[in-house]
Amino acid sequence: MAYLTCRDLALGYDGRELISGIDFEVDPGDYLVVVGENGSGKSTLMKTILGLLPPVRGAIARGDGLLKNEIGYLPQQTTIQKDFPASVREIVLSGTQNRGGFRPFYSREDKKTADENIEKMGISHLAKRCYRELSGGQQQRVLLARALCATRKLLLLDEPVAGLDPMVTAEMYALIESLNRDDGVTIIMISHDIAAAIKYADHILHIGERVFFGTKAEYLASENYMRIAKAGDIE
């Protein structure tokens, strides 16, 4: 069985339907990229998968031993306030909170997990720094490390490279790719970067008037892709 199975899912806010007919599944080890225009409902889909928003219709089934709180995520725009005093390590550590039952304080193992993920993201030298004083790319790495502390199974990334320069973007993609390939982390990534989607993903979900879900090869042959390609920005 798959980690996630969505059947005839309809999304929206306050019972008002925004988009419907979403069918897809995510197996362990997959790298799924979700594409679609601005406002098409990609972030809404992500919030629904995370259980922050109820689906208008249909359901998302979890399987293969994936528990509800084993989905880590990287938000699109950080609603995190500009002046919040928090060190990198405090933030990454907070990701370990729900592993196991209620513990008021972090265990030695939690701290080890946090330090490992800080190192994996290459931000050890920033561990004591204040989050709000970091650059956008560094902040993304901190939040990715936090997500990795919450789970090693499934990560949802909402436009993880938005606003990053080309160098940092490439680094970020490489990091995510190695998480998927070397550590077996299943990735669902929202992106506007179709070229990168085609490069890294094995499955693509295109949200819009016509919803498409399939493997990368199927997507390249699909009408959804033809239309974008015709629009001119991809060869």
Add this chain to the structure above:
Amino acid sequence: MNVASFFSGAYEKLAFYLGFPFVRYALIAGVLIALCSSLLGVTLVLKRFSFIGDGLSHVAFGAMAIAAVLKMTNNMPLILAVTILCAVLLLRTGQRAKIKGDAAVAMISVGALAIGYLLMNVFPTSGNVSGDVCTTLFGSTSILTLKLSDVIVCGVLSVVVVTVFVVFYNRIFSVTFDEDFARATGTRASLYNLLIAVTVAVVIVLAMNLVGSLLISALVIFPALSAMRVYKSFRAVTVCSAVVSVSCALVGILVSIFAGTPVGSTIVAVDIAVFGAFWLVGLLKKG
């Protein structure tokens, strides 16, 4: 007069004042309330609820007016219930609210004050309406007239608040920092928001009777903002704000005893001075 004799004189005067129980009570209660409100203050300021102390004490005032009109003899349960309810409603909606924190607090605050004042005028019970209003602002009993029982209530309350804060410190951090992430990864965010709201309401209602809503608001806001000028991690800010708050309360109470100034406003004045100092330090650190 040389310096040494000034200090020995001050010391004698201090020892003399500490001989009075009411001075000791004021110091203990003041320090405990300062500690509790500064711990909650960091979260409240970061959640954009700086003014909740003021708002909830107006709500408590409105509830007090209702209790008076209903001729209830023991108004505490009603006041607590109404205030807790409002705190929960305000904080529960949190990040997904249609009306944002500051506007919601302002609405409830102004509304409750107006309704309370209106009720007191339409059904006069005590004859001294403006006196009653003044009381909620500056405290019904001056902090210098506390009884032993007040101090005990204060002590029990502080133990509860500090315990709750320490045990749930890490959850409070993640719910305050990023509610969506906390919720998505299985933290019962609404439960913790409820916990924060109830604690805030209880502290405010009890402390309001002792020191008045003006001082409560100041104790919530100033230490947290001062600490945030200089420190950059949540833990450092929390610890610093508790230390600042307790020291300012101590200094403020002592100064007010020596100089005969009103206690609440003296503490606030000390808090303002410390904020100024921290602001300067913050500027120097950056520059």
